[in-house]
Amino acid sequence: MRAWIVDRPGPIATGPVRRVERDLPVPGPGEVRVRVSCCGVCRTDLHLAEGDLAPRRYGVVPGHEVVGVVDAVGPGTSRLGVGTRVGVPWLGSTDGSCRFCASGRENLCLSPTFTGWDVDGGYADACLVDERFAYELPAGLDDEAAAPLLCAGIIGYRALTTSGVRPGGRLGIYGFGGSAHLTAQLALALGMRVHVLTRGEGNQRLALELGCHSAGPADGTPPEPLDGSILFAPAGELVPVALRALDRGGTLAVAGIWLSDVPVLDYERELFQERVLRSVTANTRADGEAFLRLAVEHGVRATTVPYAMADADRALDDLAHGRFSGAAVLHNG
Ligand SMILES: [Zn+2]
Ligand SMILES: [Zn+2]
Numbered sequence: 243m244r245a246w247i248v249d250r251p252g253p254i255a256t257g258p259v260r261r262v263e264r265d266l267p268v269p270g271p272g273e274v275r276v277r278v279s280c281c282g283v284c285r286t287d288l289h290l291a292e293g294d295l296a297p298r299r300y301g302v303v304p305g306h307e308v309v310g311v312v313d314a315v316g317p318g319t320s321r322l323g324v325g326t327r328v329g330v331p332w333l334g335s336t337d338g339s340c341r342f343c344a345s346g347r348e349n350l351c352l353s354p355t356f357t358g359w360d361v362d363g364g365y366a367d368a369c370l371v372d373e374r375f376a377y378e379l380p381a382g383l384d385d386e387a388a389a390p391l392l393c394a395g396i397i398g399y400r401a402l403t404t405s406g407v408r409p410g411g412r413l414g415i416y417g418f419g420g421s422a423h424l425t426a427q428l429a430l431a432l433g434m435r436v437h438v439l440t441r442g443e444g445n446q447r448l449a450l451e452l453g454c455h456s457a458g459p460a461d462g463t464p465p466e467p468l469d470g471s472i473l474f475a476p477a478g479e480l481v482p483v484a485l486r487a488l489d490r491g492g493t494l495a496v497a498g499i500w501l502s503d504v505p506v507l508d509y510e511r512e513l514f515q516e517r518v519l520r521s522v523t524a525n526t527r528a529d530g531e532a533f534l535r536l537a538v539e540h541g542v543r544a545t546t547v548p549y550a551m552a553d554a555d556r557a558l559d560d561l562a563h564g565r566f567s568g569a570a571v572l573h574n575g
Pocket of ligand 2 (some may be wrong): 336338341343344350351353
């Protein structure tokens with residue numbers, strides 16, 4: 243089969259990913275093989291390609307927003323039969339036994355594996371997945387629409403939950419890429435007032451088109467104090483900016499897996515009055531199931547930009563340079 247690998251991590255202009263020929267993988271115990279129909283491009287893939295996220299092993303295949311159909315099953319599988327349409331997410335497996343797994347917090351598992359980082363992902367013709375960690379996809383969702391929901395959507399949902407904003411409350415969203423525009427739609431459907439702070443007029447326009455209540459520059463001031471915010475932009479310098487825009491008791495949830503350095507915080511202006519700064523780390527399967535249900539119920543739709551799988555390098559380059567709004571999805575022809 244054909245597969246993209248992270249060959250020499252570095253700036254995207256240096257060509258860190260390469261397409262190679264590989265043997266079709268054979269599912270082991272508990273695994274199924276997924277024939278990939280499409281795979282979303284996540285910013286994490288770019289961080290991995292560029293070396294911001296240290297590779298766990300040489301030659302890993304990126305991609306953790308995988309949509310496809312099971313075409314082979316390993317020994318001992320029972321949940322997903324051949325022909326089932328599934329989504330393969332970031333969380334590839336957990337140990338099921340550590341103190342975090344035992345307390346309903348498998349997103350903090352001490353020995354997890356992640357798709358497209360520890361184990362090969364979906365920038366390929368096929369990939370393997372532990373059947374317990376794949377999602378069966380509802381029929382009302384086509385392949386291209388489903389792909390960005392699997393990481394961008396689920397992580398955004400967990401960040402939204404972490405921000406503590408309730409229906410009717412005021413939510414700030416900093417940065418407006420793939421994850422943010424899905425989260426904004428869900429927040430609006432849940433009756434929140436949504437203020438988007440992002441660079442780029444295209445992104446601001448998209449936010450307003452989706453029904454957000456305001457859109458302005460990333461370092462601007464929202465028109466009202468916020469009950470909670472989500473920082474999607476990987477820009478640590480926005481942390482104090484976003485904290486200052488919170489109302490008393492508000493929470494800033496940092497959604498990214500990578501963030502540039504956070505400047506020194508001013509306790510009085512940025513943290514006092516019980517403002518909370520929290521990160522969001524991966525997600526549980528329960529988050530994923532809940533989000534996919536809500537996404538179908540409320541018609542949460544990604545704005546997608548299709549690319550051929552053969553053009554994965556160009557899609558990453560376009561993502562690095564902010565050449566599109568929404569989410570890129572790679573298609574096998
Ligand atoms: Zn991702
Ligand atoms: Zn665990």
